[in-house]
Amino acid sequence: MTLDISGRTFDPRDNHNELLLAQGKLTLDSEQNEAALARDRRWRVETMDLVGRAGYPAWLPDSFRITIGAGGGLQIGVGRMYVDGFLAENHGLPAAEGGTEDFDAPHAELRSSTAVPFDRQPYLPGGSAPDPTAGDVLVYLDVWRREVDHLKDPSLVEPAVGVDTAGRIQTVWQVRALGVPEGVTCATPDDEIDAWQAEIQPSTIRLTTLLVPVADPGNPCDIPPGQRLRTTENRTYRLATHGLHADGRPLLKWSRTNGSVATRVTTLDSATQITVAEVARDDVHRFAPGDWFEMIDDRLEFAGMPGLMRMVETADPATGLITFQGPVPAGTFPANADGVPDPDRNLRIIRWDQKGEVRASGGALLEDLDNPLGPGVFPVPPAGEFVELEAGIAVEVSFAPGPQKVRVDDHWVFRARAATGTIEILNTAPPVDTHHHHARLAVVEGGAGGWIEPIEDCRNPIDTDEECCCTFVVAPGESIQQAIDQLPPSGGCICLKPGTHAPQQTLVLGRSGVTLHGEAKGVVVQAPRGDPALRITGTAREPAARNRIATITFVGDDVLAGNGGLLDVSGADDLVVSDCRFSAAPEPVGIAIRIAASDEVTVRDCRIDSAVTGIYVTDSSGDIVVRDCGIETGRVDGGPGLVGIGMDRATGPIEVSGCTIRNGIAGIVVNDDPGGTPFSLAFRSRVTDCTVECAEAPEGIPPGVAIGIDMAAGMAEVRGNLVRYPGQGHVGIRLAAARSSASGNRCLHVGRVPGAATIGIVVGASDPNLDIPPQVEDVEVSGNVVEGPQSGIVALNTQECRITGNHVGGGGGEAAAPGIFAQDCTGLDIAGNDIGDSSVGIGIVQGGRCRIADNRIERGGFGVVVMNQDAPTVTGNRLRQPSRGGILVAAATARAVIGGNRVLNAGFAAPIGTGIGCYLVLGETAVTGNEVMDTGQGPDGQASNIAWGIFGDLVLEALVAGNLVTYAGGQTRDVANEDRALRYRGLLEASVVLADRRIVLGFPIKILGNSFTGSGATALVEILSQQLTDTANIRFERVTFSDNYCMHFSLPPSDNRATVSLTGRHAAVVGNQIKSLVGEYFPVNLNFMDATYVGNVAENVPVQGGFVPTPTNSFNLDT
Template sequence: MSFDLSRKKFNPLDDYFSVVMQQGRVQTDADWNTLVAQLNRHMQAESLDTFGPSVVPRETADGFLISGSADAIEIGAGRIYVDGLLAENHTDTLKWDARLAEISGTAKLSGANINAAPSGLPGTTAYDAQPYYPNPPALPEGETYLMYVDVWQRDITYLQDASLVDAAVGVDTTTRQQTVWQVKFLDDVGALDPTVTDVEIPGWLETIHPSSARLSTDTGDLTDDDNPCLLPPQAGYKGLENQLYRVQVHDSGPAGTATFKWSRDNAVVSSRISAITGGNNIVVDSLGRDDVLSFHEGDWVEITDDHRDLMGLPGELRRIRLGDGIDSATRTITLEGPALPTGAGNGELPIDGSDQTEPTRNTRIIRWDHAGIVFRENESEYTDLDAATSTGAIEIPAAGTRLFLEKGILVDFDLESVVDEAADFEPEYKTGDYWIFSARVNDASIEQLDRAPPMGIHHHYAKLAIVNGNGITDCRTLWPPEAGGEGCACTICVHPDTHNNGSATIQQAIDQVITQGGGTVCLSVGEYQISQPVRITGQSVTLRGQGWQTRLISRQAMPLIEIGGDESIATDITVEKLFVLTAVAQGFNTAITVNNVIALNLIDCFVINLAVGDATSHGIQFTGLAMLVTVQKCNIAAERGIIGPRLQDEFLGTLNFSLSDCLLSCSTQGISFTGTSFHLGKLDVLHNHIGNADNAGIELTGATLDNTAVAIENNLLTNCQNGIRSGVSNLRILCNDLEMEDDNQDSGHAIAFVEGLDPEDSANQQVIGNRIRHYRGHAITVQAGVGKMMVKQNQLENISGSAFIVEENGSIEYLSLENNQFNDVAGIISAETSTLAAVLLHASVRADITNNVFDGVVRTSHTATIRAGIAVINSGAVRITGNRLLAVTPASYTGYGTGIFMGGRAGDFEVNNNEISRIPQRDGITAERLANAEWKPLYVLMGGGTQRSETASSSIAATGNAPLITVNNRSYAVLATRLLNLSATNNISVNSNCFDGTSGITAAVDIVAPMYCGFIDNEVKSATPMKSELVSLSADHVGANNNRLMSRDDQNILTVQARRYVVMGNMTTGNIIVNSGTASAGAIPLPEPWKSLNIIV
């Protein structure tokens, strides 16, 4: 619509700031309209200069926030300033705003969030229910699109708002200007992020480009004008009335396609249409104010409504029929030409069953004054609007062709070229472009326009959000910026709104401090949408958030932060107090990558990298050089938490590297430095909590160089099927807690020593002070060659495998297994092996197994032929001292069981001060309740010897690399082992032990040794009947002295098979039998003088 004005005089180039009324002067509308225009321009310029192109005030922070989902968009309640114009989404949720003292739909509402459900959240407006956007197009499906707001101002008269007419006056007085907005989308934009420039968004420049239309006005002489007798004495405007002309573009397009129309009264002759009958008969509220400002037969008129105005569509041009086109009695106007398009579709004029128009659409008729023949400046005919083929609009000619309107007025159209080189579109005229200029009788003048741009409609645009299948990325800018405190602590502060809209991003701030030689980039609280990795290089750069509410989020599978690079080393870098979130659906993705750094501090960050399906997610990956690195107080949730090299061509070299006080929830690996990893100086893994890692909680299988110390200390590993896996030297595993859920059935080992990058160098291992519970695999397993090793002061409970085992391909140069507590250890070596052992040692040059407590070991129901508390096979000098083995084997077990077993090619053995019993000291089980079994508290079967008893025979031989234990003519491979080249003399000393053979039906102590067997100061007892001797000793020479041997029966109590022997000072309950080892001698009672030196009690 347009207003009934005399002229429009405001010109910002005049720099006027007020209008001053003088006494006794004529009042005109132009003066006061100029004052209003001055004030409007001042407020708009002030807002634009203060806020910038587009801001949302924090007072209504949800203003125009795009929420919901990609196919159901919601628009948040609130205000937005676009190029200084205030637009407001009130919504249907109204409340009292005390500060503005008004009922408002934008008073600080709780509002929406980007994850909100669609369809009518309180405080939002649905995309398809916008107040100024009737029937918007459907949202795109399956693609990325840009949501933006289009803001402009339109003229409102009483025809559109009847409340402007005061009933007391009865006629219209003033009019209004209204700010309207529409949230629209731009599709086919490809991959977008908030940081891209306008030029990089396909179609955006064309969308926001202002009209290129230009208009010039002049006067000229037209010989056969309407009435040459009325010509004024001078050239110029030839009219007899002061007028305000309006020229307006009707159809969009380039020259030759676009059309225009014009009015001498600013198109104010108009009326509401109440009914449309027969397609061409319209009933109006008024035919006009007087004979001049009214409708006449032959006039060209436009029929339009609010929907067409808001959708940017021109109205329908028709001519009032000559002869009978106006019926004053019924206020009916009959139109020529095709029937008006009535209906409910876009661009159609809705009417009801009685032909009444829809009142809310404000259907109306507007008179235009072009008619008849339109002449060029050279007086040639350009077009005839009275022709039958005329549409009623005048085609805009090419630039330079000047046309007469009337009364000597000339107009010349032109298009301004698009100056942006990146713009890929041609300029054109736009529907609604208009110009107004005054014509005055007194001086025959008209207001001169010189290639003037349109006076309206001026559209203003702001990006709101990027929408795709991954969600919604907010592009708005909030105002004012949050207090940043830029000073000594922060070189540059970045805010979520400026980052997300691309005006001041994190990367831009980092690049700036890098250029300055270093500095601190501080991030305010809020959500930062990351579409490209944040790269940190250079020296002395700190990226600091405010804690977990400083959120860096990527909806794409990519690193959010990249530190260092292939081409240079980043030094003195700190990243702290951030929340980092990303996800991956295919392949692999790492949240934070570190490549070639010196002095990195990664502190107090929360890193989440979600993996979907078969995808793999990493929290933090280190490659290249990682020197003087501290990762502290970080929480990481990913399939693999902190890792080293992943690809074959990657490597990691650390120097003084520390991981401490972190929480890692990782389904595959917690901390993993495998592959080509080298460590120098200190490598500390301290005070971390790692949970749910199936492959390994902590895995270090690279190589340690000289002067390196590796510490895994005070960590808590929960439900990690494989707790700690190491293949490096100089390692301390100290005071860690490793625990699985009690009912967990998955197999895995708590601590495993495996082959590292250098299989020949895995020395100086310490496993001290750890607590291990509920593992279905082994507690501590050696699966590779190890040098010196200490395993001390550990507490183990409910272990299905062995407490300590040297497995196939494993070996130890020297082992100290001391002061450990082993409770409820099932000792299952493997599913394929029928031997159970709480401790299984083989291929060890030297070993001390001292002062350990075994309580309730090898008692599982798992099928087994041999069960041993301690089994030593094919090892060198082994000392087993001061151990207590209680409740060895189940009470109901009837097979072969032993407290200590020694077998294979052996060196010198010592078994001293041990206590071994099958009777538990708990559970209320007494000796009488134990089943009879082949129970031997001590069983020694050293290579090359053979032992026989009344009920069983056993032997050991080396078959290839596998020692075989033969029991009752059945052979069992204990373990495929390494054979050591031993130079020892194969002696065994058994001193000061207490062996309880209760429930055993064979010898409680059964020793077969090639050379010397010393059996001294021991107590051996059995409270149940036996089928053989209590103690059997077989060697080349035997010393059996000062022992106390007590059995329930009077059978032979001790048999000695030796070439030479000393048997004295023993107290027994039965006879002592000796065998010289020759076939002719056979077994005989102990002869004198030895017999008298022993006592039968």
């Protein structure tokens, strides 16, 4: 689909720059278009001269960067790339599709910051993402231009004018993936990747135009005798390819109006009938019976596929109805129930003017286009022959030397002018306008589990801040060291030509202001066997400063035995290593990059393969930055490497961001003593947005070594990282210093065997060689996700720390490890977490003043367990189906608060299922405002033998108030079970006789305003006692039972059993409502206590006690 232009006159060989207007003179469309093309070419060649064939702005590092999204698919970063001078711009995922748009002040426009998923590209409608199980892919950018008019973009029509006006030239880009063999890298030459070489090869088809003799016309006044152009009209011809014939020959179509007779399809009426917006503009620009038209939409155009050719059978200008033979296959062009095509795909038809029998100049029939069911196009004539289009105009097709390459819509435009009887002569001319330009973006490894990081980045940055004048250019075989030594004192730039450079000795850079960079991908520096490839050296007094190393592949040979790293840095300042690769042949190197006694060192956009340690920072180094690097470690024996990035004996921070680290026992370590007492002076270090995939630790590795991210520096931040680890004994993230934080991370244990030895996140550290481990304070762990059968988050010996808003999914049921566990912690706040399938949802042992609040705990074993704590608080939590029990506080001191919790279906897999329990509390338990429902009842009919909603034993003092203990579906348990809604026993009541009076030492239980519903063979509520001696009992001294509601499901009464059984020295039973469905059941058994019994509503009188006031029915209501 093109515009009705008078011709294409631009020729770069004319060196025309601008259009110069003259007064009173006409200006043609071809002149305006020529001026626009001249300016465009000037901008493009200038861009290529400045930035090369392809590059992205260094200050927009995500430009077309290929990454793996949250769903595992590939995504395309927001930004710009220049490819052969063409600007391709990814504006990001629009807000209408879920992107985040903000005002961009430098550009003064709205811009999205959200990467575009591979299958949602703007110029790849209906495209699909590559399949990682098919293997490795080379991801590349394809850029070209196309003409756009009102049929492709209806918004181009100005409503005030009402007709189409000028068209547009649009830059189109697509990111595509090409399957490649294993081992292909960004540096692999084009001619070594067959599929890539075939993709980037330009079209080789060529066109020659000519005029051929025809018979003179009958009227010489129309066309002079002897003139070969037999037409009285000025025309602009367009010849285009339409795919390939079955025998491989290109198929052709042509138009005498540059393909401008076209219209939009408004309705797909049937498989052989359509309604269009305009059948006829005039008698010439119209669709008429016998015309061939192409039916095409944006999806086919962007996919590089031809449209469907059909012959017009009837065309009605009044209704816009066109019929044709040869039905359109169902589903080719999506439409709604009314037949209206998808408006976003811009379905249209284009008239082409080939007709009749098409013969080669040798006489062979190429195609009979009078057949309405034929292809509608014709193959190229045999080599050396031509085919006449019409009126003496003929074309000959040939090919450039080498493999033949033809793309759909390769086309040519040429003019025919009746005034001179000539046509524009093309001589083996290549196609015009639509040329595809390519740039590699990344090589991505695929596997059965999905795409595998790190992704090798093939892009080249355009960094004007890193300009290099190339003081020396060194080709393979020439001396790099000599070039370094000959630089002036101020420094300079050394450019290495592509190929392998193999110095006999380690290169030494002991000066400042030097840039050593590769000219392009494919520069290799081979290290001497067993030694570093490059050593950068300085001193504390005179550091090697302001040096830059870029775009070089360093290859080591054999493990470095104590000789430093493949790149060895000592005494450097303001060093940048960028876009480099470090690999080994044939055996892994010991350390890829070693940095010692250096400051302000940046390593960015680098890839490290086959090193025992990727980057090692040591000896009073600081202000280190490692950004967007890929590191894969390994050993000679094929085992895992030691660590991806390690830092010890630091004096300043390290910042690691956007890196991918694989196959190490540890990932990122900032710790002077990983296997002992954690310590580091790298304060304010940061590890953000990294992916760490650890390997299984071999046997014999000491504890504290196998850690994904080990941060022992204070005031540090660990955020937004993904850490994966298999097997037993690994820790995802450890924070071992004060005032640090871990947020937004995901720690995934991919092993199948559960166990407490594997931990997602650890706060603090416990050195087995120390009696008292160092205490960690003011650490925050928030918004993390910990998944897999492991201990989720563990805090050891902390003070005033916070574990909030995390998701812990054990995935192993009650056989897994704890969700959140704390030991020896004071003032720990565990709040707002989401925990599932853990042996204990939240467990705390020792310490004091810890708060467990507003957590959600699903399934698993025990919900919350608190032991050996001073003044614990458990409030606002939501527990569902903890199979072993709900909330347990044991061996506590001071006041233990359990309030506002909701406990559902607790303890169904235990012999005695409990909702809330307290045991051995040397203080008060305040159990208030809780909802305890369906205790002992589990899914699929599972049930405990006995169920206790709330219980306490050996509790010094108790408040049980405002709780709801019930069953959602009414009575679902066997009434013969010895269930209890409330079961409590005090700790100690003792009496002594002094002189003539007895002094009783004891503590009360207050049971106030509760609602108890459930079963119990001998009681629903039971307060117990046990006599130790004549003067000592295990019980509460005084019992208050007031304002409670009891609904008791039980067997018929046969003795003194009662709904409420109370024991103690004295009791107050006031204002309760007590009911048993069997009727006439005793409401209260006082067990021989003296009690106040007043204001109660019950079915019977209390038994076994002395109570006042009397008579009972005068002060209580007997129902």
